[in-house]
Amino acid sequence: MQGENLTVWSFFLLEGFSRYPALEIVLFVFSLVMYLITLLGNSTLILITVLDSRLQTPMYLFLGNLSVLDICYTSASVPTLLVNLLSSQKTIIFSGCAVQMYLSLAMGSTECVLLAVTAYDRYVAICEPLRYPVIMSRQVCVQMAAVSWVTGCLTALLETSFTLQVPLCGNLIDHFTCEILAVLKLACTRSLLVDTIMLVVTVLLLPGPMLFICISYVFILSTILRISSAEGRHKAFSTCGAHLTVVILFYGAALSMYLKPSSSSSSQEVDKIISLLYGVLTPMLNPIIYSLRNKEVKEAVKKVLGRMLWYRAHGRL
Template identity: 85%
Template sequence: MHGENFTRWSFFFLEGFSRYPRLEIVLFVFSLVMYVITLLGNSSLISITLLDSRLQTPMYVFLGNLSFMDICYTSASIPTLLVNLLSSRKTIIFSGCAVQMYLALAMGSTECVLLAVMAYDRYVAICNPLRYSIIMNRQVCLQMATVSWVTGCLTALLETTFALQTPLCGNLIDHFTCEILAVLKLACTSSLLVDVIMLVVSILLLPIPMLLICISYVFILSTILRISSAEGRHKAFSTCGAHLTVVILYYGAALSMYLKPSSSNSQEIDKIISLLYGVLTPMLNPIIYSLRNKEVKDAMKKLLGRILLPPTHESL
């Protein structure tokens, strides 16, 4: 086309881990096992929050949303990775790349906001227990979850739209997925608008929610330390421990990816971190909540009992 020095690519090559062919089978097995566990674990957590009446509380409503996000996040990238690890031609069409980029950004961004909302929920539960049911009523709970989804989806739409409109001088993405930073490395020229959008969204969805989480836990810790009984302190800590563990895992991986300085060898490290971030964290979330929460464990045992030991016919 005259006057343009770039091509509108209809498909992209994904470099992935093709530089390490002997490692691809190991990564395939690892990713497949982690993906299956992620689907089973998060689906089970969603099921028990819907079926068990004792878990119809704001904390578990948010947890169900978190599990659904983890399923969507991993499903956006891991199936493509599994196919490409076994294929010699690692390609993805433009529309597939756009959907993959959008879903990954939307689910990741929504989770950032939701984790801050869950921290506020724990703050109210521990610091204002007598008013908890009033402050965190069903309407407020649904509004908070909706705000998380809308914020994540809109910011992802903004980033994806501008990233895919950027002129690209190549179609070889040095990543195993259409990760936005890897795609933008193919840009013919740097765009101030895209850079500003990325910076603003990164600040909105990483440091600000993390600051709100830290403030919530300062108040939570202060309240817990004032509890006189050891049993009361242990119970209060146990209600926050799972959420705090998930926050550390999630933000630790996210900050290491998006806020670290770039270097010549950083892309290989990015891919490893992205893989762990994409399969390990979503897999661990339901395990962490199940191991540290008696109500979840009891509900899980009840659900497994229904599946493995169907009720006998009492009429006989």
């Protein structure tokens, strides 16, 4: 057993959805379509926030960061998923598994913090509108975004580095990606240090920011309800509605995966489905939610498309 504990695996096998071969083609088409829409939608949102001067505001700075996160998060796992869904040998090398685990954790952790930062931005905009330009200056917003990235990347590095040092008694991961909880199930023995790190980071990055968001929205809703103008209330609700919808989707899936009891009776197959929706569907919906509920974004998209068509037409001439 001691010799087995010291085995260093050069590659891992990903179980994925291989138990349901008839389902793999359907999942391939679903994941590919969702991934392409995610790339298109988030790239468009990044493009318009850069090109349209009207969108050079703190809210769109944070939205641009969220779009970058969504592209990186899906690109860390979905291409591997797509290849493995069509392959009989569903393998990934150790270094690829490590990179995939780190990127997924880093992007997910950063988004937790960034959603809380965006909630604070909405709180200041609605509850302290006269002081908004001073409180949310360009420099402050860049610093807040940078802190979100640094926090997410460092906590992910901590989790990944300690997890990969745990001796593993197998290399068959019952998941479609190198998801940290699925990898830890292969551990020969439980590590108190890793369990403690996972618990502390999870509590800090899930319930902590979520509580902050809830408190922010209590003050936001209280302020909105005191607005006498119906048009003013509608505008305030529309600016917060998209963010709140994304928060519910993101935290709902994340909490169901990372804060359930270890003795939970839910099957690994259910966890895979939740992870797939969390990793593919949510990033795809984010730019759609923001664009459908935001008049400025829709006008900016029309403006950019108009420019592209104009340049294309004059280029032909």
